[in-house]
Amino acid sequence: MPDVIFRFDASPRLGGGHAARCGALGEAFTAAGLSVGSAVNRDAVGFVDALMPGAPTIVEAPDGEALRAAFTAGCRILVVDHYGWSAEQERACRGWADRILVLDDLVDRPHDCDLLADPTPGRWPSDYAGLTPSGSVVRTGPAYAPLRRTFPLRRTEALRRRNAGADGAGDPTDELRLLIAFGMGDHLELTVPALEAVRGLEGIAAVDVTIGSAAPGIERVRALAAETPGVRLYEDADDMAALIAAADLGLGAAGGSSWERCCLGLPTLAVRYVENQIGNAAALSDAGAARLLGGPESCTPAALRAALAALIANPAARTDMARAAARLCDGRGAARLALEAVPERAGDGAPVVLRPAEEADRARVLAWQREPGARAHFRNPDPPDEAAHAAWWSARMAGAEPGLEIVERAGEPVGFVRLDPAPDGSATGEEAPAADHEVSILLAGAARGGGVGRAALAALSRLVPGETLAAEVLPANAASRSLFLAAGYREERPGWFLKRERGAA
Numbered sequence: 001m002p003d004v005i006f007r008f009d010a011s012p013r014l015g016g017g018h019a020a021r022c023g024a025l026g027e028a029f030t031a032a033g034l035s036v037g038s039a040v041n042r043d044a045v046g047f048v049d050a051l052m053p054g055a056p057t058i059v060e061a062p063d064g065e066a067l068r069a070a071f072t073a074g075c076r077i078l079v080v081d082h083y084g085w086s087a088e089q090e091r092a093c094r095g096w097a098d099r100i101l102v103l104d105d106l107v108d109r110p111h112d113c114d115l116l117a118d119p120t121p122g123r124w125p126s127d128y129a130g131l132t133p134s135g136s137v138v139r140t141g142p143a144y145a146p147l148r149r150t151f152p153l154r155r156t157e158a159l160r161r162r163n164a165g166a167d168g169a170g171d172p173t174d175e176l177r178l179l180i181a182f183g184m185g186d187h188l189e190l191t192v193p194a195l196e197a198v199r200g201l202e203g204i205a206a207v208d209v210t211i212g213s214a215a216p217g218i219e220r221v222r223a224l225a226a227e228t229p230g231v232r233l234y235e236d237a238d239d240m241a242a243l244i245a246a247a248d249l250g251l252g253a254a255g256g257s258s259w260e261r262c263c264l265g266l267p268t269l270a271v272r273y274v275e276n277q278i279g280n281a282a283a284l285s286d287a288g289a290a291r292l293l294g295g296p297e298s299c300t301p302a303a304l305r306a307a308l309a310a311l312i313a314n315p316a317a318r319t320d321m322a323r324a325a326a327r328l329c330d331g332r333g334a335a336r337l338a339l340e341a342v343p344e345r346a347g348d349g350a351p352v353v354l355r356p357a358e359e360a361d362r363a364r365v366l367a368w369q370r371e372p373g374a375r376a377h378f379r380n381p382d383p384p385d386e387a388a389h390a391a392w393w394s395a396r397m398a399g400a401e402p403g404l405e406i407v408e409r410a411g412e413p414v415g416f417v418r419l420d421p422a423p424d425g426s427a428t429g430e431e432a433p434a435a436d437h438e439v440s441i442l443l444a445g446a447a448r449g450g451g452v453g454r455a456a457l458a459a460l461s462r463l464v465p466g467e468t469l470a471a472e473v474l475p476a477n478a479a480s481r482s483l484f485l486a487a488g489y490r491e492e493r494p495g496w497f498l499k500r501e502r503g504a505a
Helices: 017-031 042-051 064-070 087-091 150-166 191-198 218-227 240-246 257-263 275-287 301-312 315-328 333-341 359-369 386-398 452-463 478-486
Strands: 004-008 036-040 057-059 075-081 097-103 115-118 137-140 176-181 204-211 231-235 249-253 268-271 290-294 351-356 404-409 412-421 437-443 468-472 490-493 496-500
Touching: 004 017, 017 036, 017 042, 017 075, 017 097, 017 333, 036 042, 036 064, 042 057, 057 064, 064 087, 075 087, 097 333, 115 333, 137 333, 150 240, 150 257, 150 315, 176 191, 176 240, 191 204, 191 218, 191 301, 204 218, 204 240, 218 231, 240 257, 249 257, 249 301, 257 268, 257 275, 257 315, 268 275, 268 301, 275 290, 275 315, 290 301, 290 315, 333 351, 333 452, 351 452, 359 386, 359 412, 359 437, 404 452, 412 452, 437 452, 452 478, 478 490, 478 496
Parallel strands: 004 036, 004 075, 036 057, 075 097, 097 115, 115 137, 176 204, 176 249, 204 231, 249 268, 268 290, 437 468
Antiparallel strands: 351 404, 404 412, 412 437, 468 496, 490 496
């Protein structure tokens, strides 16, 4: 029987958003060594086959009793991503599922769950007060948007390319690559007016179009793509990360695919495809991550053409949008949720997880650094004063990659892990090794020596699968040396410890 069972629906009309985020989360659970299965409507079977190949699936599973009957042994984790489910259906699964994880973005009904994630920007755990049980964990914001690992793996290169282009972004005549993606189902057939809008549009060198082969209007899309110079059609695209990373401008729906575009910093003209995307669309626009055209009624060829032309002629706006988008989502949401559901453990068995730092952590991070001896083995051993810390904090949080994760033990913050760009210097004089990131860790005094550090580093490895991590440890820091060795790092040159994750070169 599967360890994790997903309950979601999908179809050309419903779209594949629920399937996509469940598939991403299923990938993260599989990487953690858990088996997955699904309970879906009949139209969603094709999505399951593509996103979770080999997963046992039952169809037409309307309630908890149907799940119990189909998977008689129960499961460790039930993941519910379904607007038709609420506390009543979830409660019926208690005892059969050890834990229940809900993915939601509507805040419109009560839930009986242990963990709830809502990736909407501007959403707060307090928004679910009274809608979730006491003691349940609520995680909000795009940091918890589940994306497949191909997205964060392409992020560094994609953002580097966009930043390099920004240096010469003042030339509005640069020809761009446009990505049109209204979802695999596109039941509103917005791909058709989008293709009509780009015919002969100046400033566009190439157009990539993604759509499902079973989408309504596919024959018209094929005909338009074939007769429009520079257009390449991708039916049932299996590598959206590559297409987004290669694009300079996007046109698509303001749904779950927004986080894929944000992760890779793609400036986007967004359309509120369905009503439940209103909040998401507004949040993307308010954050400066996308320019909002409106609803489906606004997607005439003339309106789309004018909005695209305005962005093509404004490279500074595209650069600002790319940076704002990248700040919203780092693509590690699936790994974060899998870690929340199946945490690492300290020596006494207490759960240890990582979460992105937020403004409320600023004072405690400073306090941890000012504990006696906390920075004794740092490159700069002097504790920062409040002004220096405030300046450092503001600069770090404003960047596309803050790379500051708070370590929580049994729900309490006890330290932080820093994830910095590839090392280019050394305190010991030894040449820094090639790596994707440099790692450093600091725990509050009361949390040291109980296996929390080892668990935190194990959690970090799950957060950045496929990447090579490096840590510099000064010769006098015996405790840190032992910690990194225990966490699976190897000293590959004096003072430098490396961990090559699965899939790293």
